[in-house]
Each structure stands twice: as structure tokens, then as C-alpha cells.
Amino acid sequence: MFTKILQAECIKLKRKWLRFLLFLGPAGVIGLTLVDYSVRYEYLTQQNPNVWEGLLHELNITLPIAFLLGGTILASNVAHIEYHRSSWKQLLSLPVSRLSVYTAKFVVVMFMLLIASAVLLIGIIGLGWWLGFGLPPSWKTLFVYTFYPFFSAIPFVAIQIWLSMLFKNQSRSLALGIVMSVAMSGMRELPSWFFWQWPMLVFSDYRNTYMITGVIIGVFLYAAGALHFIKKDVAYMLWQLCKIEWFKLFKTKAWTYLFVSPILIAAILFVGDQAMPNGRMKWLMADALIANVHGLLFYPLIGGLVTSFICRYEHEAGGWKQLLSLPVTRTSVYGAKLITSAAFMGILQVLVFVVLLGVGMLKGYPNAIPLKMIAGNMLGGWVAVLPILAFMLAVSMALSSFGASLTVNVILTLPNLFVANSERFGPWYPWTQPMYGMLGVTGKASWGLMLTTQNFLAVVISSFLLFGAAGLLYFQRKHI
Structure with missing residues (x-):
């Protein structure tokens, strides 16, 4: 045939x-x-x-x-x-x-x-x-x-x-x-x-x-x-669920976290401007500063917060039973929540990117803006946070307590402070990957971290597939 x-x-x-x-x-x-x-x-x-x-x-x-x-x-x-x-x-x-x-x-x-x-x-x-x-x-x-x-x-x-x-x-x-x-x-x-x-x-x-x-x-x-x-009909259902998840998310206080990192980065860049070298290195150092502040801690933490907020409605007042009694599949529900959280984190990266450009122009950074490099690094950070979202979404679905899922994310994020500089463990730990992605992984060792493109792709893709498949399997078998 x-x-x-x-x-x-x-x-x-x-x-x-x-x-x-x-x-x-x-x-x-x-x-x-x-x-x-x-x-x-x-x-x-x-x-x-x-x-x-x-x-x-x-x-x-x-x-x-x-x-x-x-x-x-x-x-x-x-x-x-x-x-x-x-x-x-x-x-x-x-x-x-x-x-x-x-x-x-x-x-x-x-x-x-x-x-x-x-x-x-x-x-x-x-x-x-x-x-x-x-x-x-x-x-x-x-x-x-x-x-x-x-x-x-x-x-x-x-x-x-x-x-x-x-x-x-x-x-x-x-x-x-x-x-x-x-x-x-x-x-x-x-x-x-x-x-x-x-x-x-x-x-x-x-x-x-x-x-x-x-x-x-x-x-x-x-x-x-x-x-x-x-599954084209299912895809249409997925799109409708994404719109519903987005509406529910912005009815919570989650949208306020879109501005935490941008405001903090703007303040740090304004205060620490004098300590940065002149010329093109000023852009590079500002980008590295964002990776070490935003990518190392705040970005993974906000990712955990978003997935907790996305599941909060369903954990209250029997929301899971109400949602799954509708003509929707569990796979579509899981996919819609994951896509919505990824879109939220993408918007956050765009805001950080805009803040960096805005501060650079206000502070008189060199006119030759390495736009492609900065945009690529922001995109790399977003790609690297996807495994964290997949893992934390599974945790948020499993734990009805909003504080418990946040605690898990904090426990897994804080080791970044020690693991990030380790040549042995840093390149393989999923929670450090957003920082590495924002530093700009290349075919060679980047920023002395001994991280290559192959290493980066292997960790991000494998951990995303593992966490995503495990989370979906758990949700499919979860007793509501």
C-alpha cells in the first residue's frame, strides 16, 4: 500500500x-x-x-x-x-x-x-x-x-x-x-x-x-x-487547552514573576556598569552576568514556580476530576500544561533580552551590538530550561501541596552554586544547563567550563525526553 x-x-x-x-x-x-x-x-x-x-x-x-x-x-x-x-x-x-x-x-x-x-x-x-x-x-x-x-x-x-x-x-x-x-x-x-x-x-x-x-x-x-x-483533531484540542491554561495562569499571581529577573538584571547592570571593561567586552560581560545571576538561579526557580501555578487550580476543590471528565485526553492536558509553561519562560527570556539592550543603550555601550550572539544565548537558555519544566510539571502534578513542589525545585536548584564550576558534574547536571546555554556553548570549551555543543545537546535532549516521558506515564496512570 x-x-x-x-x-x-x-x-x-x-x-x-x-x-x-x-x-x-x-x-x-x-x-x-x-x-x-x-x-x-x-x-x-x-x-x-x-x-x-x-x-x-x-x-x-x-x-x-x-x-x-x-x-x-x-x-x-x-x-x-x-x-x-x-x-x-x-x-x-x-x-x-x-x-x-x-x-x-x-x-x-x-x-x-x-x-x-x-x-x-x-x-x-x-x-x-x-x-x-x-x-x-x-x-x-x-x-x-x-x-x-x-x-x-x-x-x-x-x-x-x-x-x-x-x-x-x-x-x-x-x-x-x-x-x-x-x-x-x-x-x-x-x-x-x-x-x-x-x-x-x-x-x-x-x-x-x-x-x-x-x-x-x-x-x-x-x-x-x-x-x-x-492526531490532527487531537492537536486542535491541544490548542484549545493551551488557551485555557494560559487564561488560568494569568488569573494567578504568576505573571508578576515575569518582571522579577528583568528588574533585578536592570538594577545590577546599572550599578555594576563601572566595573565592566570598555568596548565589545562590555556586552560580553553583561551577557555573562545575566547567565550567572538569571540563568544559574532565578530562571530555574521561576520555572518551578510556573509549573506549580499551572497545576494549582486542579489541586483545589477537585479540579482534576472536573477537567478530566471533559472530552479531553490526559496526554493533551499534560502537553498543554508543558507548552504553556514553556511559552511563559520564553516570554521571560524575551523580556530579559529587551532589558539588556535597553540598559546597554542607556549606559552608552558600544554601537556594535553582538545581537546574534546575545539572541542565540537567550534561546539556548530557554531550550535548556525545558527539561526542568518537564520534571517540575511531573512533581507539581504528583504533589498537591504548592509549597512542597516549590521546595523540591529549590533543593534541586541550590546545588548549582557548587556544581556549576565542577568540570566533573557541572556539564551533566540538568539544572545548570540554562546558565551554560546563556553563556553560549560552542564546539569548543566555553568560558573555561569544558562544555561542548555535543555535551549540551546530549544532556538537554536526553533529560527532556526522560523527564517528559516519565511525567506523562505517571499522569496517564495517576488515580484521580
Whole structure:
């Protein structure tokens, strides 16, 4: 059955212009590089004695952008066919599973991108011959550099397919994909765990890691998108529950904690401004100060507070029985509470980011603001707090006492003061990860903490999956 669905997807795409994109994209990359060499041939060949390595460097300017744009267009078109003809009901009324339909569209997009990579390989060999470079000295290197964008861009393509299947108006998914594709070419200073920029990092020492991690994260995002497509009605229920949770949260005093860290940070930066060095280091030291005050203590503590407030309504006056007597699933309830708490913590990070920029402008920090670095660090801190939210949500659901869940969070957060500087325990303790994320983890040791991107991703992803799965399993079996 899956084979026939795959054949049907290919037939539908044959009637569109997309098959020409398989050759148009590689031709555009080769053509732009040829024009570049036609104008600056002597300069480019003198810059690097290894002419083939220099050629690959020049191709890397346009290749990642073209690849991401191609993935965006393909992902949008495989979903647009059904939305344009209003044929989703007809398709899903057939004896086919939603998983097969989603998987077929994913496989078609990835296969077309793989063909485009193969066409590009032939084009690069031809370009090198045309420029008089002869055959490549290392075929293995050429294969790696040509197919690297394919493997490292799988997470990006998986997200684009997910969004394209989600939105009827394809301009939304197209706009996001195009903006991210173009923006990444000028944002190579972002933390290296930001997988949107991985296709640009072909010359990194961690190239193989990005390829392998790209495949793993891509499979995970494919599974998440497929699950969402299968449970699309449940997803709508989840969205409604999120709105309800958000309304309940802001009826409590939890919203006041959005301003605790920003106000404290503003006060510290104003008072401690004189002790900071001048120049660009002023921004870096301010960012490090935020990580050590906000990321080390306040951010994890506020995360525990938010999850306690989110479960407080249900623990009072038999709220759990009232909620679960409605036509909702326990998985949706758990997911809505986790998403709401994550959104709350994201807003807090945005406020801290705005406060840092505002204080910097008022105090006359250098005009050259490392905006990409600071934004990436704030995003890293938010990602790193997700495991803490998953753990504390499970604790808050288990303990009816508001004070008891807060006590657990305080007990787990206070060791940060001692563990954070430990090379042995610090990089592996989940409650220290928000601080490390805000310090900006890179491919090398960061701020003398011996923390690498691989370590950071391993701890955050594994602990989030562990805590999230354990919390959901507990809530599914919890006797109300």
C-alpha cells in the first residue's frame, strides 16, 4: 500500500514544474560560481593553492541557501496539491493510513533533494574541468562536501514539511522557510547547536557530528510531524487547552514573576556598569552576568514556580476530576500544561533580552551590538530550561501541596552554586544547563567550563525526553 501511495505522489508531482527544480537549483549554484570565477579567476586561484578546495569554499557561499530554499519549495508543494484541490477528505477516505500519506510525502521530498545533490556533484566535476582544474584529487572529499547539506538539512526540511501539512495557506510555511534560509547566511555567529545553520558549517571541525546529529534530529522531527498529522483533531484540542491554561495562569499571581529577573538584571547592570571593561567586552560581560545571576538561579526557580501555578487550580476543590471528565485526553492536558509553561519562560527570556539592550543603550555601550550572539544565548537558555519544566510539571502534578513542589525545585536548584564550576558534574547536571546555554556553548570549551555543543545537546535532549516521558506515564496512570 505504501508503494502505491508513493507512486501516486510521484505522479502528482510529474504534472507540476517541480521536476525542473532538481536541475534548476544545481544549475543556479554552478552558474553563480562560474560567473564568480569568470570575474575573479586570478584572485581566487591565488588565494588558495589547492584550487579544488578553493572551489568548494566558493560553492559553500550559495549552495546551503539554494538547498534550504529548494527544500522549502518542495515541502510546500507536496502539501499544496491537496489543499488546492480540497482533496484531503477524498485521500483520507481511502483505505490508507495517515502515517503512510505523511511518510510518502516526506520520502518524496528527501528523494528529490538527494537527486539534486547527485546532479550538483556532476555539475561540480564539470565546473572544475571547465575551469582547468582537472579531476578532483580526493573523490571522498568531494562526495562529503556535496552531500553534506543533504544530511545536515534534514531537520530543516522535516520542520518545513510539518508546517506545510499544518497550514492551509502555504504562504506562511514558505515565508518562514525563505526567511530562515536567507537569514542563516548572515548569522554564522549563532551558537553551533542552532541546527538551521548546520548546512553552512561544512568546513567546521565538527562536520561529521552535524551530519549524524542532523539525521537523528530529522528523524525525531519527522516522527513528531507524523504524530501530529495522525492526531490532527487531537492537536486542535491541544490548542484549545493551551488557551485555557494560559487564561488560568494569568488569573494567578504568576505573571508578576515575569518582571522579577528583568528588574533585578536592570538594577545590577546599572550599578555594576563601572566595573565592566570598555568596548565589545562590555556586552560580553553583561551577557555573562545575566547567565550567572538569571540563568544559574532565578530562571530555574521561576520555572518551578510556573509549573506549580499551572497545576494549582486542579489541586483545589477537585479540579482534576472536573477537567478530566471533559472530552479531553490526559496526554493533551499534560502537553498543554508543558507548552504553556514553556511559552511563559520564553516570554521571560524575551523580556530579559529587551532589558539588556535597553540598559546597554542607556549606559552608552558600544554601537556594535553582538545581537546574534546575545539572541542565540537567550534561546539556548530557554531550550535548556525545558527539561526542568518537564520534571517540575511531573512533581507539581504528583504533589498537591504548592509549597512542597516549590521546595523540591529549590533543593534541586541550590546545588548549582557548587556544581556549576565542577568540570566533573557541572556539564551533566540538568539544572545548570540554562546558565551554560546563556553563556553560549560552542564546539569548543566555553568560558573555561569544558562544555561542548555535543555535551549540551546530549544532556538537554536526553533529560527532556526522560523527564517528559516519565511525567506523562505517571499522569496517564495517576488515580484521580
